[in-house]
Amino acid sequence: MPKKDEETQIQPPASSRATGEKYQRILDAAVAVFAEKGFHVARVADIASKAGVADGTVYLYFKNKEEILMSAINTAFDAFVNRARAELASIPSPPDKLRRLAHMHLSALGSNRNLAVVFQMELRQSARFLAPFSHEHMIEYLGLVREAIRQGQEQGFFRPDLNEKIAANCFFGALDEMVTSWVLASNEYPLEGTAEPVANVILHGLGK
Amino acid sequence: MPKKDEETQIQPPASSRATGEKYQRILDAAVAVFAEKGFHVARVADIASKAGVADGTVYLYFKNKEEILMSAINTAFDAFVNRARAELASIPSPPDKLRRLAHMHLSALGSNRNLAVVFQMELRQSARFLAPFSHEHMIEYLGLVREAIRQGQEQGFFRPDLNEKIAANCFFGALDEMVTSWVLASNEYPLEGTAEPVANVILHGLGK
Amino acid sequence: MPKKDEETQIQPPASSRATGEKYQRILDAAVAVFAEKGFHVARVADIASKAGVADGTVYLYFKNKEEILMSAINTAFDAFVNRARAELASIPSPPDKLRRLAHMHLSALGSNRNLAVVFQMELRQSARFLAPFSHEHMIEYLGLVREAIRQGQEQGFFRPDLNEKIAANCFFGALDEMVTSWVLASNEYPLEGTAEPVANVILHGLGK
Amino acid sequence: MPKKDEETQIQPPASSRATGEKYQRILDAAVAVFAEKGFHVARVADIASKAGVADGTVYLYFKNKEEILMSAINTAFDAFVNRARAELASIPSPPDKLRRLAHMHLSALGSNRNLAVVFQMELRQSARFLAPFSHEHMIEYLGLVREAIRQGQEQGFFRPDLNEKIAANCFFGALDEMVTSWVLASNEYPLEGTAEPVANVILHGLGK
DNA sequence: TATGAATGAGAGTTCATTCAT
DNA sequence: TATGAATGAACTCTCATTCAT
Numbered sequence A, B, C, D: 001m002p003k004k005d006e007e008t009q010i011q012p013p014a015s016s017r018a019t020g021e022k023y024q025r026i027l028d029a030a031v032a033v034f035a036e037k038g039f040h041v042a043r044v045a046d047i048a049s050k051a052g053v054a055d056g057t058v059y060l061y062f063k064n065k066e067e068i069l070m071s072a073i074n075t076a077f078d079a080f081v082n083r084a085r086a087e088l089a090s091i092p093s094p095p096d097k098l099r100r101l102a103h104m105h106l107s108a109l110g111s112n113r114n115l116a117v118v119f120q121m122e123l124r125q126s127a128r129f130l131a132p133f134s135h136e137h138m139i140e141y142l143g144l145v146r147e148a149i150r151q152g153q154e155q156g157f158f159r160p161d162l163n164e165k166i167a168a169n170c171f172f173g174a175l176d177e178m179v180t181s182w183v184l185a186s187n188e189y190p191l192e193g194t195a196e197p198v199a200n201v202i203l204h205g206l207g208k
Numbered sequence E: 001t002a003t004g005a006a007t008g009a010g011a012g013t014t015c016a017t018t019c020a021t
Numbered sequence F: 001t002a003t004g005a006a007t008g009a010a011c012t013c014t015c016a017t018t019c020a021t
Helices: A021-037 A044-051 A055-061 A065-089 A094-110 A113-129 A133-154 A164-184 A191-206 B014-037 B044-051 B055-061 B065-089 B094-110 B113-129 B133-154 B164-184 B191-206 C021-037 C044-051 C055-061 C065-089 C094-110 C113-129 C133-154 C164-184 C191-206 D020-037 D044-051 D055-061 D065-089 D094-110 D113-129 D133-154 D164-184 D191-206
Strands: none
Touching (some): A021 A044, A021 A055, A021 A113, A044 A055, A065 A094, A065 A113, A065 A133, A094 A113, A094 A133, A094 A164, A113 B113, A113 B164, A133 A164, A164 A191, A164 B113, A164 B164, A191 B164, A191 B191, B014 B055, B014 B065, B014 B113, B044 B055, B065 B094, B065 B113, B094 B133, B094 B164, B094 B191, B113 B133, B164 B191, C021 C044, C021 C055, C044 C055, C065 C094, C065 C113, C065 C133, C094 C133, C094 C164, C113 C133, C113 D113, C133 C164, C164 C191, C164 D113, D020 D044, D020 D055, D020 D065, D065 D094, D065 D113, D065 D133, D094 D133, D094 D164, D094 D191, D113 D164, D133 D164, D164 D191
8 A cells, every 4th residue: 555645746856946845835835726726717826825935936936827737737647657657567467457556546636635636627628728748647547557458358357359448448437537526525535445346346347 | 329419409598599599609609619728718709709799799698608608518418418317217227228328428429529528628627616507417417327226236237235326436437538538539430339338348347 | 391290190000990089099198108108118008098098998909019119100100201202202403302301300200299209219129129110111211311312413413422321321310310309308499490400511511 | 540449348437346357247248138139128137147147146236227227338438438538639620520539439339239239229218218327428428529510610610600519410410320220230341431421421511 | 689899807927126045 | 245046016918798889
């Protein structure tokens, strides 16, 4: 089980000031404000104010408002995909890989509600209208899923006739919907707790 | 097989039947513009221009920009849920109900790409930040799915230990991801064509 | 002798509203504000306020602040050069042409102090940093001067060994400096009144 | 013939002789940046960067951005007027004085294009909107010209009926226009080379 | 109903200047 | 002296909405 909080910690790029302390504060504030109001309604002044810096200071760390969102998404996504790839490498069984991914996915977003809100609410828009960089991450993530499914088919765990892309979408879509549902829910419950039943349904669905 | 094009036709409210033609033109233009630029970036002037009316005319039919989006979403959602409810009533087998829903879902959005884009890109935002009315539709739709699942459990088609809400999320999430994936794809393919394999995976996953 | 006030009237482009009334008010206000503060220090809000319109209204008539300045300069310059060309055509004697140009030059700017200030203070900058269009006018104007000088040389009025471009610069420079000097002077005096003595010096200087 | 390069060298005030080197570097950088972008568009950071110092360092030598421009203009103007006064004192003939001034004027600016650009583009603005100190220099310079003209009239070289101020403006205006024309020209040519013909025209114009 | 000119609040971004180090 | 991160006031331009015609 990964340490939850660090999982989704957003890290400053190497180019930043040594400490990155203010960078981090602005990024955290931005995620909170984006989560509360949505990217377009959020004002840079809100972010600065929440981060406890002057408006202009934001622009010492980020080129513009869009870059703040992109940084938040990309950093978290990057970290997640890298951790996921590393962990999967040490798991031989394809079904176990998917089960592990389900846990990681729901744990990562379940441990940082603001980030989860931003991912569920802004990621699709950003994939379409902002830098398509974030979409690359998505493709990479789905690539991990597809790889595991392919291996599962080869090793006889999953039905070989299933279209691998559709299967991956089912897996990802189910997890994604769990997060959306959790984000929109007013009552709090541990998101990762739903990983097993979801994995169960999908793995069973993929199996023979 | 449902008649595709009419499925997602947005209907004017009874009060403006007389002028329905212009109402409809504005709504269609709005969906196209929202699909192209996203709600926040779209300008009311774009919509008016695309609808071939003056800016001010838009406000004779809609209170404000937000109401245009809400009308588009609600009208389409309403129509879809009503049709879905009606169709499901005539299908006795719970698995067949879900299979039918998958077809309707993917057919409805697959037949109107602009509307699909708006649903996939704007619905979540609107559920959170705009009138939560659209979320009601979502709950209603998921209610249909849950009902079918519950019946399937009662009738022994599906595993009785599955949490019905989670199962519904898996079903809906898988379909939703197929649409998102289709919307973001550059190459064109018939969305409804993926209904069978997706239903297959999920139904198999729910089964014993 | 031309009617002074109409000489420097700035006219709206054909594309404008039929009346151009507001266009004209904004342009006049802009010239006054630019004259008072200089282009960069002048705020669009100053112009709008002085014109008695809302800030946004300015942008219904001009693309941006720079275009306001360019319009003011180009319109006045255009009108001047066209009038000058027309008048010169009816004057056979080259020295009389230059004498007439001196009067027109000083009369045009002497009848609209704000415009004169803008020309003397902003024209050079605009020639360098803004659209070089205004510089084209300058070249056109100097072309008229050079043409008259060339004719004067051919007809034996002026020394044939004088470089025509340098001679034109002397003529224009002398007039220009009279305007600058008049603009910077605190005491008021009729600018056109200096046309004769200036023309006298330069024409004498060009003569044999 | 004067030594060209030193002519327009900007000197630090006595108080900062010790650190004159950095003072000078900032001033030179400022002139270059002002010449390139114009005073208002130039950023202090540009100047600091070009001078190879930190932004804050600029403020150890100058009170503000405006003072940098004023210092550059005043220092160069001061040096020029002093040299001019000294040289004229040793020239007995009024026409020769003017001829010498023409050479000095065009040589001084012709030997430092950046400074020439700043003088031609920014001096008028600064005379009006910034410290009127630079205007004092102008009056002083024109005073030298007027003095020479007056002497020329008394000694019978120039027509006695000419208004001395207008005559001085013709002289200065012609030179000034030569500089402006040279600054705006894309092709390079030695500015001082135009001193003789210009002086020729004006002196002839002033003569009997 | 329909128009579209006019409004004016609002937000992102820049940059001269300061000051703790 | 020198630095450069931080500040925050200021300004251009946009656009949803209104209303006189």
